[in-house]
Amino acid sequence: MPESTISAAFSLLDERIQRFIWSQRWEALRDIQEQAIPLLVKGGSDVIIAAATAAGKTEAAFFPALSHLLAMKEQGLIVYISPLKALINDQFGRLELLCEHLDIPVWPWHGDISSSSKKRFLTRRNGVLLITPESMEALLCNRGSSVSATFENTAFFIIDELHAFIGSERGKQLQSLLHRIERAVGRQVPRVGLSATLGDMQLASSFLRPGNGPSPVVIKSENSEAELKILVKGYEEPLLVSSKIIDNEDQDYEETTPAHVAAHLFKVLRGSNNLVFPNSRRGVELYTHLLNKMCAMEQVPNEFWPHHGSLSKEIRSETEAALKQKEYPATAICTNTLELGIDIGAVKSVAQIGPPPSVASLRQRLGRSGRRRGEAAILRGYCIEEAVGVNSPLSAELRLDTVQMAAMISLLLRGWFEPPVTGGMHLSTFVQQILSLIAQRGGVTIGQIYSHLCSSGAPFEGLAKDDFMLLVRHLGVKELVTQDSSGLLLHGQLGEKFVNHYSFYAAFNVEEEFRIISSGRQLGTLPVSQMLTVGQRILFAGKTWLVKDINEEQKSIHVVVARGGVPPLFSGASGRTHTVVRQEMRRILESTERLSYFDTVAQRLLDEGRDAYRQRGLAEHFLIDQGGQVVFLTWRGDATNEALACLLRQQGYHAYPAGPGVEVIKGGKSTNDVKVALLDTAFDGIPSLQVLLDGATNLHREKWDWALPESLLKAAYSSLYLDFRGALSWIKNVSAEG
Incomplete structure (x- = not known):
């Protein structure tokens, strides 16, 4: 880093970290790093770091946090919490390079890590611990008596992909785990949240630190995001391609349009790295099959790889490896499993087949494209509508999928995306946390459960005492808990069976259709x-x-x-679609504006939807x-x-x-x-x-x-x-x- 670009923030970093930055030939710190370093280097503050993907959020947190660790009199600990094991593996590779210069150990901890490595961490209890909420849950359940000793010198909790936790049962679990650890060590530990997608900063702040204390400091990158190029293509599926034209429940038909969409994807994506989101596991399998078949027909190497939650770890890893390597191009056909920050390198474009689940999801997916300096982010949208017939549903008449795609892109361009649902009770997670707390402490009283989980600042604050008692009694009926003669709550017959199985540690179900x-x-x-x-x-x-x-x-x-x-x-x-998206859909249907990013067919479909809207008098x-x-x-x-x-x-x-x-x-x-x-x-x-x-x-x-x-x-x-x-x-x- 040239002396002319050395800033006040850079000067606050430990000199060994400064030398590392020089060795990497950085020209200057990023904007988000300049803002974060003065806040974090002294410790003591809760901070939210919000910036676009690849804007340097990880370094913005770790450069000052590690500098703080190096300045501590005793050996300290940074706990990095990630929603994904794959993201932990990626961060381990990045942090190990930095921390080996600092003589700070980095400890990945999840289901694939050896028990010997975990034992070494528990012996030393310093450095950087990279862990998922599920592994943290297991640690509290199985090593409850040592929780205080394990985390007593924790300097920071750094929570990556913060938006992925807010408003979910997994987020409520994370809040509970952090609260329980802080109760065990007898103090608040500074929390740092990292995210590329945060709409309502007040909601994010109240999630990161519930209660009535000081709100976290929020810093946002002032740098503008990459240029965005958009093209949406429209397709019309014929009314019926039937093998038996009879009106009974055995009638089967096949869609022809996916083959046309696949042909266009094959044409425009070959030779570069991309992500394709068809919105379902079935869609991933269908488009991967069609694209693999086209590679075979053209006698060219396969460039198209599947990625969704039902696939084995090995298959998903193959896809991630194909995207990372630089020698051959690769495109992943995926569900939201590749939305989050797994390091798969930069992709040239993102393809979205049908409207995305949400505007926030679309924004997160687009963050994968346009990450190289000077390159635009590219979105290719594909809208498929059925031809309108006598018995067509209203959704086909109004071309609602096309209209929803237009509405979501419009809101994306205006910078709006859905706020998380933060009022959820998540009593399912409360049940899990009761069983976990019993495991951690070897038994608890009803009063201790309420104090740990429902008191001021606790994750389930606000749960009425009558509802709390009703739930605890019901857990007894379900044989999840039992009460001994002293009043201590213990695991019931069924509760013990669940807690002793590895699947207990996850607060969420795998989505089933x-x-x-x-x-x-x-x-x-x-x-x-x-x-x-x-x-x-x-x-x-x-x-x-x-x-x-x-x-x-x-x-x-x-x-x-x-x-x-x-x-x-x-x-x-x-x-689930937000009211703002539906209101934007209605505005677009009532508008005569032509969308510059729609091709001829997509614009025709939109015009047909507008015509149907007017003919039915739906404005009035x-x-x-x-x-x-x-x-x-x-x-x-x-x-x-x-x-x-x-x-x-x-x-x-x-x-x-x-x-x-x-x-x-x-x-x-x-x-x-x-x-x-x-x-x-x-x-x-x-x-x-x-x-x-x-x-x-x-x-x-x-x-x-x-x-x-x-x-x-x-x-x-x-x-x-x-x-x-x-x-x-x-x-x-x-x-x-x-």
Whole structure:
């Protein structure tokens, strides 16, 4: 580093770290590093470092944290917490190079690390510990008596990919683990959060340090992100390519458009590194197969590799290695497993097939592209719509996938993305933490559980004492806990079995899809992100089905063909859409603006959606009469629509959230009857959750939800997925409009 570029922040670093920076021939510190070093080098402060991918966040945290460690009188410890083992492996390689010059040991700790390495760390308890929440959970459970000694000299907790934890059961677990460690060592340990995607900094601050104490200091990079180039291509799937043109449930057909999309991907991606996101594991397998087949037909080396959570570790590692090596180009067809910061090197472009799960997800994915100086980030979008026929659903008429893609890109360009849902009770994680605390301490009193997990600043602060006692008693009924004669809570027969299995340490379930079964034949699988009820109609494989039975334990939905009627809007797609996205979709449908990043077909599809919107008069009317069904178009998020459906079911109707609205089965009533029932809900008050969610299934969304009493299960689900305030607000608005 030339003397002319030496800054005040650089001068604060330990001279050995300064020499390392010189050896790497850095010209200057990054903006985010200049801001972070003065805050962290002295220790004592909670800090959030928010900057784009590859902006130098890791060094912004570790340069000053290591300088602080080197200045400590006693040997200290930095605990780096990552959501991914692969990210730990990457950071180990980066930190080892730096720390070997400092004589500071670096200790990776996860399921693939040898027990001998872990024992060496527990003997020394200094340096840099790289660990996942799950491994930290295991450490507290299995070495509870030594928690205080292990972490007594911790100088910092550094939490990478902070946004991946906020609002999730895993995030609640992490909050609990940090709180329990701080209770064990008798002091607060400074926390540093790193993230590239943080919308609401206040939410991020309250997550990093819950309670009423000083808020973390937030620093953001002032450097502008890379130039962004966008192209969205549209495709229209023919109505039906059928092997048997008969109207029964054995009719099968195949989509032809994915082959055309794959052909374009093959043409534009070959010869460079890229990421392709088809939004499902099935899509990953399909497009990988098509692209591998094209490589074989063209007699060229394969460049296309799969990556999703159901694949073995070895296959995922092969894909990551293919992306890292520089000799041959490689493109990964992946799910969100490659959204986070695993070091796969720079990619030229990101391809998104269909609208992404969220704007935040799209932003995170795009952070992989345009990382080299002077290179633009490139987004290639692919919208696939069905041709419109006589019985096409409203979603096809309005070209909702294309409109949603446009809305998400529009919001991305404006810098908006979804805030996390921070009001979730996450009682599933509370159950796990009770069992973990018992394991750590060899038994606890009811008062100790409440003090550790529910007191001021604790992760479950705010849980009413009556609900707490109801839950603890229910855990006894479930044989997860038992109470001895002295009043000490211990593991029950079932609790001991769970805690002694390695799968206990994860607070979350591996996402499972429901199997769709008709007359004993499995039609396929479907991710379902909302409650289900018997009698509901769903759209699957191009046909409308009536739900006859739901088996939550076996993750199966038994259906029969729905005779007659208009296809429903609900297609079972995974992910939950925010109100701001739906409002932007409506704005785009009411606009005449041409989108410069849409190709001719995508623009035509958008224009067709706008035409259908105008012809149906949807700018003035929110109600669509479809004969046996009524659709209320709210253009609100899924949490509002699902709450609205609950209120209508309380009025005696079969009602279901359906994309940008709610579908209601008339059941012999008139359209006006349904409308009156809707308006009445705004003045009848909100019934209890026990009544509103009566008959609802698929409420077991988190790992330990099965262990909750019914009332708390419904409360936990509602806290995460239902927005009754938004539902009533919408009803009152349309009532006022007449």
